[in-house]
Structures are given as C-alpha cells and as structure tokens.
Amino acid sequence: MTAIGAGGQGAAAHPPARTVRRARRAAMRRFRPRRIVPATIAAAVLLAVSLLVLIEVVSGLVGRPARIIPYDAMLRWAATTRWNEAAVLTGAAIVALVGLLLLLLGLVPGRPSHVPLRTEDPELIMGMQRRSFARALERAAETVPGVTRARARMRGGRVLITASSAMHDPGGLEQSVREAVYGKLRSLAPAVEPPVDVKVRRK
Amino acid sequence: MAKERATARGNRLGLTLLGLVLLAGGGYALARGLGAFGALRAMERIAGPREIVFFARSPWIWWVIAAVALILALLALRWLLVQARRDAPTGLRLAEGPGGVTEVESSGVANALESDVTEHPAVLRARAAVTGTGAEPGVRLRMVADEEAPVDELRHHLGARAIPRMRESLEVEHLPAEVRLRLEPHRRKTRTLR
Numbered sequence: 344m345t346a347i348g349a350g351g352q353g354a355a356a357h358p359p360a361r362t363v364r365r366a367r368r369a370a371m372r373r374f375r376p377r378r379i380v381p382a383t384i385a386a387a388v389l390l391a392v393s394l395l396v397l398i399e400v401v402s403g404l405v406g407r408p409a410r411i412i413p414y415d416a417m418l419r420w421a422a423t424t425r426w427n428e429a430a431v432l433t434g435a436a437i438v439a440l441v442g443l444l445l446l447l448l449g450l451v452p453g454r455p456s457h458v459p460l461r462t463e464d465p466e467l468i469m470g471m472q473r474r475s476f477a478r479a480l481e482r483a484a485e486t487v488p489g490v491t492r493a494r495a496r497m498r499g500g501r502v503l504i505t506a507s508s509a510m511h512d513p514g515g516l517e518q519s520v521r522e523a524v525y526g527k528l529r530s531l532a533p534a535v536e537p538p539v540d541v542k543v544r545r546k
Numbered sequence: 547m548a549k550e551r552a553t554a555r556g557n558r559l560g561l562t563l564l565g566l567v568l569l570a571g572g573g574y575a576l577a578r579g580l581g582a583f584g585a586l587r588a589m590e591r592i593a594g595p596r597e598i599v600f601f602a603r604s605p606w607i608w609w610v611i612a613a614v615a616l617i618l619a620l621l622a623l624r625w626l627l628v629q630a631r632r633d634a635p636t637g638l639r640l641a642e643g644p645g646g647v648t649e650v651e652s653s654g655v656a657n658a659l660e661s662d663v664t665e666h667p668a669v670l671r672a673r674a675a676v677t678g679t680g681a682e683p684g685v686r687l688r689m690v691a692d693e694e695a696p697v698d699e700l701r702h703h704l705g706a707r708a709i710p711r712m713r714e715s716l717e718v719e720h721l722p723a724e725v726r727l728r729l730e731p732h733r734r735k736t737r738t739l740r
Contacts, residue, residue, distance in 0.1 A: 425589050
C-alpha cells in the first residue's frame with residue numbers, strides 16, 4: 344500500500360494548469376442534477392395539452408369536432424368575463440408563478456449530488472457523496488481532544504463546523520478544530536477547497 | 547456519460563423556454579387585468595367582439611394553430627423519451643487491432659476493475675460498468691469505502707493503476723471514468739476465504 348500512497352499528490356509531475364482546470368470544470372458539471380423529474384412533468388403536460396389542441400382543431404377543420412374540451416362553454420365564459428376579474432387575475436398569477444418556477448429550475452445549476460474531488464485528469468471524474476464528505480470532516484473535528492461531537496454543514500460553497508465540547512473554556516479549541524478539518528480537506532482534496540467556519544459550543 | 551449530460555442540458559433549456567413562455571403569458575394577463583395598459587383595456591372582455599371578428603374572418607388561423615400544436619406535441623414527445631436515455635452498459639467490446647478483431651467481454655473487464663479496487667483493505671464494495679459504445683467506451687464505478695479510508699490513496703490508485711490497466715485491456719487510448727465514492731461508518735472488514 345505504501346507504493347500507492349508514496350506518489351500521492353506531491354512528488355508526481357503536475358499536469359499543466361489548464362488541464363487541471365478542465366478536469367475541475369468537468370467534475371463540477373457531472374454531479375449537477377439533471378432535472379429529470381420537473382422535465383418529465385413539464386414534457387408530459389406539454390404533450391397532453393398540445394395533443395388535445397391538435398385533436399380538437401384538426402377534427403374541427405375536417406368537420407367532425409371531437410369536443411373533448413368543452414370549448415363552447417369556455418368561449419361563453421371568455422366572452423362574458425373581463426380581464427380584471429378576480430378569477431382571471433388569480434389564474435394569471437398562478438401561470439406566471441409556475442413559469443417563474445420553471446425558469447428557476449432551468450437556470451439555477453442546482454446542488455451537486457457529490458462533492459467533486461481533484462484528480463488532475465480530465466478523463467477521471469471522481470465525486471464523493473455529500474453526506475460522506477461532511478461526515479469525514481465531522482470525524483476529523485472529533486479527533487481533537489476536548490471535542491465530544493461535531494456537525495458539518497455545507498452551504499454555498501462553505502463548510503460550517505459546529506463542535507460541542509464539555510470543557511469550561513473551549514476558546515482554544517476553535518483553532519485546533521480548524522486545523523484538523525483543513526488537514527482532512529487536504530487529503531480529500533475537493534476540486535474546490537471550501538473555506539471552513541468553526542463554531543465551538545459548550546455543552 | 548455524454549448522453550446523460552445532453553439530457554441535462556436539454557432539460558434546462560426546455561424548462562427555461564417553457565418557463566419564459568408561461569411567465570410572459572401569465573404576466574401579460576396579470577398586467578392587463580391590473581390596468582397596466584389602461585383602465586379601459588382592463589375592463590374589456592377576454593373574448594371581445596374584436597377577437598371574435600378576427601377568428602371569424604381568418605379561417606387559416608386554425609391551420610396555424612394545428613401546425614404549432616403538432617410541432618409542440620412532437621417536441622414534447624421527444625423531450626419525454628429522452629429522459630429515459632442512459633449511458634447503458636455495453637455488453638461487448640470489439641477492438642480492431644493489427645491481428646484482427648479482438649472480442650472482450652466488457653462485464654469481465656468491469657469485474658476485473660471491481661476486484662482490483664476492492665483489493666484495497668479500505669474498500670468495502672465496488673460496482674463497475676462499461677458504458678458508451680465499443681469504439682468509445684467509458685467506465686462508471688461506484689465505490690463504498692470505510693470511513694477511515696485514505697481517499698488520496700484510493701484516488702491515486704485509480705488514476706495511476708486501475709484505470710490505465712483497464713484502458714490497456716480494452717485497447718483504447720481514452721477511457722473517461724466516473725467514480726462515485728461513498729463512505730460507511732467504521733466497521734471491521736470481514737473477508738471470506740475461498
């Protein structure tokens with residue numbers, strides 16, 4: 344095993360910075376959500392609505408209206424309803440909100456399912472499950488003498504470690520916890536190293 | 547892996563476009579009803595005399611609506627079908643070398659990678675699959691390792707030994723690999739002797 348470990352990250356010749364960047368971008372992208380669920384719902388609804396319209400219009404054009412949609416009643420409603428009525432405003436607001444939601448689902452990249460790890464090889468993409476990554480950092484913080492329990496939370500590219508201690512004056516612990524967590528981060532080597540915030544609480 | 551990323555891109559584009567259309571439509575109706583285009587227009591009927599006359603005088607509009615509905619239905623059908631698109635494991639890889647065509651059972655190659663990786667005492671389980679096409683294969687590996695596992699060692703082993711070895715046995719120059727690592731709470735690894 345020493346033969347494997349010895350090369351590590353340090354001694355081996357480093358690939359050019361551009362390759363490293365490319366590898367990192369590919370890894371970041373790979374574990375983003377694919378939006379399968381909202382896309383499936385949207386596609387199914389779009390398919391159903393456009394098929395209904397198609398059937399109604401074509402059957403009407405050839406002179407045998409299918410009348411799956413009660414469009415006579417709908418037309419009567421539209422002919423007697425004004426734009427500023429509450430029902431219209433409510434409906435319009437709902438449609439606009441759904442549109443806004445879909446827009447956000449399309450534009451926001453979403454939280455990756457795995458934390459991409461640095462590999463320096465664009466062909467090797469490696470990700471560590473988010474929970475496992477956080478758990479590994481928690482374990483690292485818990486190795487610090489005086490810390491009884493630690494929780495790691497990842498938010499917005501930062502890691503927040505909340506360590507609990509039974510000590511009366513846990514002031515000095517913060518630095519040790521930070522060092523332990525950064526040490527673990529160095530060995531895990533995520534593609535982007537997150538800044539670590541440490542909070543120590545007395546229990 | 548390429549196909550699944552293409553689905554992801556398509557989904558984001560589709561959701562964005564549909565979202566824009568709904569937001570624009572709903573926003574217009576809301577603005578009109580609230581009087582953004584004047585109090586008079588807010589009080590008009592949705593299907594007023596003007597709209598009814600327009601539809602009565604332009605029978606071709608129905609053909610336009612039918613055409614648009616047909617195009618949307620086809621696009622939606624394709625969008626729906628594409629969701630099931632996976633980079634499925636391929637069964638067999640054919641490599642054309644100077645000595646003719648070599649057949650390599652890809653499940654055998656995947657198994658070899660699995661046992662190669664699980665040799666490390668910290669790796670508890672591994673599942674590998676060859677993906678892509680015969681000419682451009684890829685590999686996908688799911689690994690479960692011990693919580694104390696030296697992740698940098700595993701990574702180095704994969705990048706420097708396991709994947710290159712697999713590249714050799716598949717006789718390809720490029721072998722994109724995707725590795726998903728999960729850690730499990732510390733437990734003594736039991737080994738069955740066979």
